Amino acid sequence: MNDTVPWRDRLLGGFKRTSEKLGENLTGLFTKATLDADTLDEIEEALIASDLGPSTAARVRERLEGERFERGLDVMAVREIVAQEIAKILAPVAIPLEVIAFPRPQVILVIGVNGSGKTTTIAKLAHLLTEQDYQVMLVAGDTFRAAAIGQLKVWADRVGVPIIMGKEGGDAAGLVFEGVKKGTEIGTDVLIVDTAGRLQNKAGLMDELAKIRRVLGRLNPEAPHNVVLVLDATTGQNALNQIEIFKEMAGVTGLVMTKLDGTARGGVLVAAAEKFGLPIHAIGIGETIDDLRPFDPQEVARAIAGVAPLKERTA
Amino acid sequence: MFESLSERLGGVFDRLRGRGALSEADVRAAMREVRVALLEADVALPVVRSFIDSVTEQAVGGQVLKSVTPGQQVVKIVHDALVNMLGADASELELDVTPPAVIMMVGLQGSGKTTTTAKIAKRLTERGRKKVLMASLDVNRPAAQEQLAVLGTQIDVATLPIVQGQQPVDIARRALQAAKLQGYDVLMLDTAGRLHVDQALMEEMKAVATVAQPAETLLVVDALTGQDAVNVAQSFSEQVSLTGIVLTRMDGDARGGAALSMRAVTGKPIKFAGTGEKLDGLEPFQPSRVAGRILGMGDVVSLVERAAESIKIEDAEALARKMAKGLFDMNDLRGQLQQMQRMGGLGALASMLPGVKQVKQAMASGAADDKVLVRMDAIISSMTPKERTKPELLNAKRKIRVAKGSGTTVQDVNKLLKMHQEMANAMKKIRKMGGIKGLGALLGAKGGLGGMLGGLGGGMGGGGMPQMPSGGGGLPGLPGGGNAPFNMPPGFDKFLKK
Ligand SMILES: Nc1nc2c(ncn2[C@@H]2O[C@H](COP(=O)(O)OP(=O)(O)OP(=O)(O)O)[C@@H](O)[C@H]2O)c(=O)[nH]1
Ligand SMILES: Nc1nc2c(ncn2[C@@H]2O[C@H](COP(=O)(O)OP(=O)(O)O)[C@@H](O)[C@H]2O)c(=O)[nH]1
Ligand SMILES: [Mg+2]
Ligand SMILES: [Mg+2]
Numbered sequence: 125m126n127d128t129v130p131w132r133d134r135l136l137g138g139f140k141r142t143s144e145k146l147g148e149n150l151t152g153l154f155t156k157a158t159l160d161a162d163t164l165d166e167i168e169e170a171l172i173a174s175d176l177g178p179s180t181a182a183r184v185r186e187r188l189e190g191e192r193f194e195r196g197l198d199v200m201a202v203r204e205i206v207a208q209e210i211a212k213i214l215a216p217v218a219i220p221l222e223v224i225a226f227p228r229p230q231v232i233l234v235i236g237v238n239g240s241g242k243t244t245t246i247a248k249l250a251h252l253l254t255e256q257d258y259q260v261m262l263v264a265g266d267t268f269r270a271a272a273i274g275q276l277k278v279w280a281d282r283v284g285v286p287i288i289m290g291k292e293g294g295d296a297a298g299l300v301f302e303g304v305k306k307g308t309e310i311g312t313d314v315l316i317v318d319t320a321g322r323l324q325n326k327a328g329l330m331d332e333l334a335k336i337r338r339v340l341g342r343l344n345p346e347a348p349h350n351v352v353l354v355l356d357a358t359t360g361q362n363a364l365n366q367i368e369i370f371k372e373m374a375g376v377t378g379l380v381m382t383k384l385d386g387t388a389r390g391g392v393l394v395a396a397a398e399k400f401g402l403p404i405h406a407i408g409i410g411e412t413i414d415d416l417r418p419f420d421p422q423e424v425a426r427a428i429a430g431v432a433p434l435k436e437r438t439a
Numbered sequence: 440m441f442e443s444l445s446e447r448l449g450g451v452f453d454r455l456r457g458r459g460a461l462s463e464a465d466v467r468a469a470m471r472e473v474r475v476a477l478l479e480a481d482v483a484l485p486v487v488r489s490f491i492d493s494v495t496e497q498a499v500g501g502q503v504l505k506s507v508t509p510g511q512q513v514v515k516i517v518h519d520a521l522v523n524m525l526g527a528d529a530s531e532l533e534l535d536v537t538p539p540a541v542i543m544m545v546g547l548q549g550s551g552k553t554t555t556t557a558k559i560a561k562r563l564t565e566r567g568r569k570k571v572l573m574a575s576l577d578v579n580r581p582a583a584q585e586q587l588a589v590l591g592t593q594i595d596v597a598t599l600p601i602v603q604g605q606q607p608v609d610i611a612r613r614a615l616q617a618a619k620l621q622g623y624d625v626l627m628l629d630t631a632g633r634l635h636v637d638q639a640l641m642e643e644m645k646a647v648a649t650v651a652q653p654a655e656t657l658l659v660v661d662a663l664t665g666q667d668a669v670n671v672a673q674s675f676s677e678q679v680s681l682t683g684i685v686l687t688r689m690d691g692d693a694r695g696g697a698a699l700s701m702r703a704v705t706g707k708p709i710k711f712a713g714t715g716e717k718l719d720g721l722e723p724f725q726p727s728r729v730a731g732r733i734l735g736m737g738d739v740v741s742l743v744e745r746a747a748e749s750i751k752i753e754d755a756e757a758l759a760r761k762m763a764k765g766l767f768d769m770n771d772l773r774g775q776l777q778q779m780q781r782m783g784g785l786g787a788l789a790s791m792l793p794g795v796k797q798v799k800q801a802m803a804s805g806a807a808d809d810k811v812l813v814r815m816d817a818i819i820s821s822m823t824p825k826e827r828t829k830p831e832l833l834n835a836k837r838k839i840r841v842a843k844g845s846g847t848t849v850q851d852v853n854k855l856l857k858m859h860q861e862m863a864n865a866m867k868k869i870r871k872m873g874g875i876k877g878l879g880a881l882l883g884a885k886g887g888l889g890g891m892l893g894g895l896g897g898g899m900g901g902g903g904m905p906q907m908p909s910g911g912g913g914l915p916g917l918p919g920g921g922n923a924p925f926n927m928p929p930g931f932d933k934f935l936k937k
Contacts, residue, residue, distance in 0.1 A: 169484060175665040178478040237663070238688065238716065239549025269716070270589035271582040278581035292589075321716075323691040358547060360481030360665020362693040383548065386634040388667035411548070411579065 156192045159202075164189060167206055174391035174428045177361050180398065184209055200431065207422075207429035213394055214421035219403035221249075221350060221378060223258055229307045229315040231340055231347040235333060235374055236354035237366060238321030241382030241408055243272065245354050246316050247279035248408065248416035254283060258313040262287040263303035265336070267294045268320040276318050283413060286312075296320070296332065297339040304343045317348070324369035333374040351376050352405065357383045357390040364392065367400055382408030385415070385435045389428045409435045461509060466498045469513045480694030480733045483669040486703040494520045518730050525698060525726035530683070530708040532559075532655055539572070539618035539626040541651045545644055545679065546659035547671060548632030551687035551713055553583065555659050556629040557590035558713065558721040564596055569624040574599035574614035576607040576647060577631035587629055594718055597623075607631070611647045628653070635674030648679050655682045657710065662688045664697035672704035681705055686724065687713035698729050767863045769827035772855075773819045817845040818855050830856055 159167070164185050171181035187209055197205070223230050232249070234242045243266070250260045262280050264287060266272035273289050280287035288306055290299040300317055307315040319336065322329035340347040353376040355363050370376050381390050384407050393404060404419040417434075427434045470491050477487045498516050534540035542559065544552045556573055563569040573591055575598070577583035584601045591598035599614045611628060618626040628651060633640035648656065658681050660668065675681060684701050689712040698709060709724040819827065821844030826832050833841070833856065835849075842849045 172478055173484045173666050175667070178475050237691070239551065239661070241549065269586070270593070271586035274582035274585050275580070323688065325692040326690075356549065356661075356663075358661070358665065358667050358671075359663045360693070360696070361479055362481070362663045362691065363665075365692060383634075386547070386636060386667065387670045388665065392665065 157195050158190070158192055159188060163202070167202070170430065171206070171391060171428075174389040174430075175360055176391035176428075177364075177395050180391075180395040183398075184213075184394070203429045203431045204426075207426040207431050210394055210428055211421045211425035213397050214404070214425055217397045217401060217404050218419050218421045219378070219405065220418055221352070221403075221405040223253065223256075223314055225346065225349045227308075227344070229261070229304070229312045230349045231304060231307075231344070232314060232316045232350040232352060233319065233336065233340065233348040233374075234316060234352050234354060235319050235370060235376070236321060237323050237356075237359075240321065240354045240356040240359075241380075242266075242321065242354045243276055243279065243318055244411065245352075245380055245382060245406075245408055245416065246276065246318050247283060248413050249406075250279070250283045250285050250314075250316060251413040252416055253314055254285060259311070260285045260314045260316065261303070261307050261310070261312040263300055263307075263315060263317040264289045265296045265300050265303075265317045266320040267292055267296045267299065272318075272320065279413075286310075297336045300336050301339045301343065304340060304347060308343065324366050324373075330369070330373040333370075337374060350378060353379050353402075355379060355381045355392075357381050357388040358386065359392065361392065361395075364395060364399065367396055367402065371400065371402070376402060378403040378405045380404075380406045380408065381419075384424075384427070385409040389430075390424065391428050393424065394428065407434070461498055461501045461512070463499045465509065466495055466513070469498075469510075470495050473513075473517055476734060477696060477699075480696035480735070481665045481668070481700075482696035482733065483666050483700040483703075485669060486700045489703070490520070490524065490699070514734065518727075518734060521699065521730035521733060522726045525702055525729055526708050526724070530710055531723075532563075532710065533682070534563075534569075534625060534654055536654045539615070539623045540655070541615070541626045541628060541653040542655040542657065543628045543630065543648060543651060543653040543679075544657055544659055544685075545630055545675060545681075546632060547634065547661075548580075550632065550659045550661045551685075552632065552659045553577070553587050553590070553629050554716065554718070555657075555685050555687060555711070555713055555721070556587065556627050557594055557596070558718050559711070560591075560596045560625075560627055561594040561718050562721060563625055564594070570622065571625045571627060572597050572599060572614065572618050572621070572623040573627045573629065574610060575601075575629045576610050577629060578605075578607060578610075579631040583631065590718065607643055608646050608650055611651050615651060626651075635671050641674070641678050645678055653682075656680060657683050657685050658701070658705070658707075659685045659687060660697060660701055662686050662695045662697060662712075663691060663693045664700075668697040668700035669704050672701050676705045676707070681707050683707050683710040685709070685711045685713060689722075689729075690714045690720065694735065695729055695732050698724075699733060767859075769819050769822060769830050769859060772859050773816060773827075814845075814847060814851065815855055815858075818842075818847055818852055821845040830859060 167188065168181045168185040171184055172178055176184065184206070188205065193205060194201075221232070225231075234246055236242050246262060250262060253260050260283075262276060262285060264273045264276045266276070267290055270292070273292060277287055277289060288299065288303040290302070296319065303315060303317065317336075317340075319333065320329075322333070324330065337348065337351075351374055353367060353370050353374075355366065359366070367376065367379070379393075379396070379402055381393060381404070384390055390407075396402065397404070406419050407417050407424065409415050409417060423434065426432050473494070474487055474491055477490065478484070482490070494517055497520065498513060501512065501516065532542070534542075544556050546552050553575070560571045560573050563571050573587055573596055575584040575587040577587075588598045588601065599610070599617060602610070602613070605613070607630070614626055614628065617623075628647065630644060630647065631640070633644065635641065656679050658672070658675050660671065664671070684705065684707055686695070686698050686701070686709055689695065701707075702709060709726075712722050712724045712729075714720040714722050818841060821841045822830075822833070826837065826841075833852070838849045838852045842852050845852075
């Protein structure tokens, strides 16, 4: 782990350098004061490096600009202040996904761009809900990608839940219809539907999602109860386009962000919370079924601000 | 959300028009805008910094050419510097070694390694006439090895038989053995996705590289990647000797700043761009296109190509004949609308065209969206075949029926009719200006959404095209006539929600 010191820390506005500077700027002073321009610049750049995007980073800076703080704050204290400011933005959208549908089953449609972590998140979610004694069933709605069905099947077996599968290349909407029917028959609590990854600028594929939605509604007008958009933490500002278009075309009701176990900090969530206010349900911090965590705004804000990583690594 | 750099710089340089040389103060002011543009495009902060420094140096003191504005001049300098930094031109794979030449694919989870492995194999088989063997070393992701096997059968390229439970380094040895014995020219090793901070998996990757001695080690990166690109590039290039980069999902609408970050940090050429999920979606990387995209200047080249692809020749010819007769009915209008949808709807168009700030704003404010196209199509569907060929038949009573049938209002129907009327008028003007000879030009070159509607208007060069009444459609300040880079289809504004 020693030779993989993040390059950000070594080279540029990373938290390390930023913090050292902040430290220099702030030590030795004693009464309350506003943060000076240099400090604010450093904060803003550190936030940009966490993927908040230039305009959201500037807004967080403005929020801090007017406030007065103790003088002589050390590095950690300044980071905490930044974290608190971010947590304020994130707190209102921290809303867990709850199983409340009546009549059952609660249908959860999982969507997102290619490779964002949909299938793995479904496995994690199924595991979590099973542990809470809900009956879960999966639908292998990705009939497009090679071996996508087999992938979900492996997870279903590991978690120990039933799965509805069709043929590769088959009609996804038809299969989903089948799934809801079966799920209702056997009285399962939750039905989680996997879908093929798609980029939001492909109209044809987005129409297909709309169709899946319609088909779901035919059996139960309330379904899908949740439309969960899975975002990859390594994604930059395009995540905002993803949310906007998936929301419009597929009626996204909540977000999950994956891959927060790397060095990506997922700062785009801050911009997303401000702009869309969609619930953020959970985060993914690894590749196993235990690696799903509820979205804790404090914890994520502190990771974004560089106070503490979301997942400690043992080197 | 994004403004193009030219628009940003317009403001900075307005007061500067007509001066001779770019002063340091002017350039610095401009560079602040360039910085924001690059950050919005996801170029990593340290890369932005060094880029700005070097471009500032180049730009200060530069003479502003008579024919351009200072803003355009700076855009050009920035654009050229970007192209330069992205690498002059496409660079091919170097497989000139004693066979089998090994290509190892590495990268984060879900970046597109497996798909790209198959795409490259297909390319080498078809164009390079190479005998290729693919092997998956991904023992982590469920069904990953099956995924590659399925892709192999799709493109008729051999894959190494799967042995359950075998570990990556051993699979690599077996693959090498098989490739040698069976006389393969190229061996492609698809590896599991790994985080650059996962030391155990990084060690595994190094071990595979030691065994396989790859001629090419390609880092596969998602074009949607944000600031983390530098960390990824840095760690991977420290631990294996990369020979190149593949940037996937360039078919998306990301600005693709990661390309610049990757180049800057690794110093390795970007060899390919992934442009689709299908296995023919692989193209040599083209720096100038990507530079334009990063700057928000619109990927005009791609747009024109896509337009050419999705516009069916026969349709275009049929339309040309009708135009020559001065006929343009509802069926034609519908054809045009469907064409727009085929091209990815308004969203895709808007993201690729230069100068689409107004449309973006309209879309963001909810005034225009892809549903507009669907709604218009629904209205035409509710007309009888007769009404479609002779829209003037539509009296009040019929309009009510059509509105009901399509779940819209009579007002909507009227708007559509008005739009059709204006388009028909535009047609007549085009005919006067040279008729079907101009059709080729209409289908692309001039670009613009006007051009996309089957080219009605694009070729008008902004001159004869009925301009959108500004304000009327809730699209503030649409550039008027002249060399305006963008025109709404005539009457299209009437469809925007108020
Ligand atoms: N490190 C890490 N990897 C993850 C996480 N979530 C998913 N992955 C990995 O990311 C890759 C893609 O995950 P999938 O679940 O297959 O993604 P998907 O969205 O279903 O992909 P497509 O169906 O191909 O569009 C796999 O290798 C997963 O193991 C996470 O939270 N952390
Ligand atoms: N739209 C698009 N999708 C791609 C591209 N390359 C890969 N994908 C998709 O991205 C997802 C992950 O790809 P995969 O090759 O399995 O990634 P890996 O985990 O790195 O091996 C799959 O759904 C692919 O179909 C591309 O260039 N464009
Ligand atoms: Mg999947
Ligand atoms: Mg793979």
